[in-house]
Amino acid sequence: MNGRGVHALGWLAGMGVAIGLAFVLGSYHTDVYRKMLIWVAMALGFNFLFGVAGQIAFSHFAFASVGAYGVVILSHQLGLPFGLAFVLAIVICGLTAFIVAIPATRLEGFYLALATLAFSQLVRVTIDEGGALTGGTGGLANYRLPPFFGVDVRGPWYTVCLVLLVAFTLWILTRVDASWFGRACRAVRDNPRAAEAMGVDIARARILVFVMTSTLAGLAGIGYAYVDNVINPAVFSLENSFLLLFMIIIGGSGRHVGAMLGAVVLYLAPFALEPVAGNHYMLVFGVLIVLAILFRPDGLAGLLRITRPGKAA
Amino acid sequence: MEDFLELLVSATASGCVYGLLALAYLVIIRPTSIINFAVGEWAASGAFVGVAVLSTLVWPALEWPWWSALLIVAAFGALVGYGTELLCVRPLVARGAPELSAILVLLGVLVIFREGNTLLFGASPLPSPAPFGFRRMLIGPFPGVSQQFLIIGATFGVFLSAWLFFERTVWGRAFEAVALNRKAAALMGIDLRMVGALAFAAGGAIAAVAGLLVSPLTSAHFLMGLPLATQGFTALVIGGIGRVEGALLGGLILAFVEQFGARWLPVPSGMTLAFPFVLLIGFLLFRPTGLLRAPETRV
């Protein structure tokens, strides 16, 4: 019961700080902060897919783009009410993920990665060639978030929305992780044969995880669409999917705190490395990846492990 | 007709490059089961090293003959592959880490090489000299650029040696034994670490040579790696990882679909970029063993 109190207090404190930051940062730092929140939300979902369920997929940003383009096209290009466009965009994400997952999750290991990589490139080509509807390679701009029940959600309040997005993602994933389903996912990751013998329907578990995390990616994509009020294909490129993978490996795969740490550190690192490494910070990341896998397979979160015994990585 | 034959030569040349990349994957996957996505960047590095040796663009006064560059690039690729295996892959294999760890480590290596290439050679494309210049020529009825014919000839040379190696030498047999059953091969006295190191060295050399061969047509560019990596892998999936010839067959099919499809299919030119990905997905899902089966699975 004490543990539960501490837990609730931790959530409250975290939310307090995250929301407080929205109101004290200047406009440049607000932009950095918002994009960092999007990365954290993306990393949480991807960690569940890769770190917890053991599926290595490069489609996470493709689904984010489906969400972002979906909501912008439906609400601003086609003129649907925002609420409806929002729900439809999420439904489209879920359905697309389901259609991709049914065949793709049968693929083992890195073959799933390559199939989803190909899928991402198909999404990219479709957006590039989408003409006026998607804005082609130039993307879409000149739209904005409509007032929500007469209230304009902008400035720090939009940042608060993004904090809530991260909190919502974390809350869902924590719940699922602690349940029979989370255990089934880890079991499938560690030993599919044994998991099946224990009554886990492997195909079903894999599809569910893929659809759930891809839909969360779509939600993060919707959040991104109104950060700059500009979306273009380059934002959702394959490079970002690689970066996401690196965030999880360096942060510590399979743990939410690892995903968040990895996202924050790797997103902010280029700002710190700029004076030293210029725009070659990716070189530093590459070296870090190699070192992390060789010497610290549990990542940055492994350093915190002493404080949480009994919680398996 | 002239147009068709020209396209035929050009598609064959591209297919050969894809086939070489697929072969670079294959020689590593067969004995180790590790998909080395860094081969594309190694090809780019090979192209850059070739340019450095052959021209004054990077370092002055190193205008050596092209054939020496071929040897240097092959040796460079072998060294890169060997070093990568030694430093990054072997420790993981030794501690029994899952194959996926090795694959992920190689993604890190991919990034290191890509960024290293940019750091050393800059971000703008470097023209790469061709040994026979860029003359247009006719071989029989086939019109093409001399470099295309060189690519085709060199590729057949590489594949012939690879085939001879696997089919006719003791070391090639050892590779196959490891591919079939690691434990049994170890019991037979085959040094698994040596086979792993050689596989990576061979993969590195093949990739680097492929990069050097294609660079006169595309220039050496830091963005050339990832497309080569995906196209090579697609070629591998089409042909199947079981047999050496499959890599070449897969590369040719991919290039023919790409180039002939772009010319004759009624789709917008941008959409033709999607062909390889459609092929990749299609083969992964419906024919995951590729077109050619491994010899041991033929009943």
Add this chain to the structure above:
Amino acid sequence: MSAPLLQVRGLTRRFGGLVAVSDLDVDLGRGEILALIGPNGAGKTTTFNLIAGVDRPTSGTIVFDGRDISRQPAHARAALGLTRTFQHNMPFAGMSLTDNILVGRHARFTGGLVDVILGARRLREQESAARRKADELIEFTGLGARVDADVSTLSFGEGRLLEVARALVSDPRAILLDEPAAGLTGAEVARLARIIADIAARGIAVLLIDHDMRFVLPLAHRAIVLKFGEKIADGPPRDIVNDPAVIAAYLGNSAGAAHA
């Protein structure tokens, strides 16, 4: 008398021209310990895989609790109450010992992901019931001292006990043990034998395959002897050891030593 819990009829499995299991009948009753024995290559493992659902029979039926499960996938059989252990321990290496056991309870949870996310009360009750059961089995198997250990550091014998606990946590009606004594020390074998007897005493049917006769025969209520995929004897262990066909096929020429 009611029908046996597990009824195998005419079970046959061919691999190309080779008949691994031929027209085999097996009955297994509630609370019974049945040993499936025979020299290497007799078809024990094939039979085990067919009943566990890892492999599909060429012909024949497997009826479990009145339901034909011959074509059911392995996970569906586990969900019906037919669970198994592996000969080579297969722990979930990245999970705690308790979570390893709890995975075995998978099929007993009802409700979908939405219930999980909303924290449905029924699920919380199922979760605490599962944890009570897991704790009880940790006690039962004597793994209590290792409950905080990384499962990859368990000894082979402890790993085997984990396998047993994981297969029991769902309250199955039958449990299949694949060479449970293989690789264990003498003391561990004795402990395992007591545990298996206790399992049967709870009314759970036990089917075990093994070729360690000293382990199997005192423990089993009944034994079936296979040779080249065919049943050559079926009866109480006392009768089996005196059966001339069995002695000729198995005890006589190998006495437990494997022929390659």
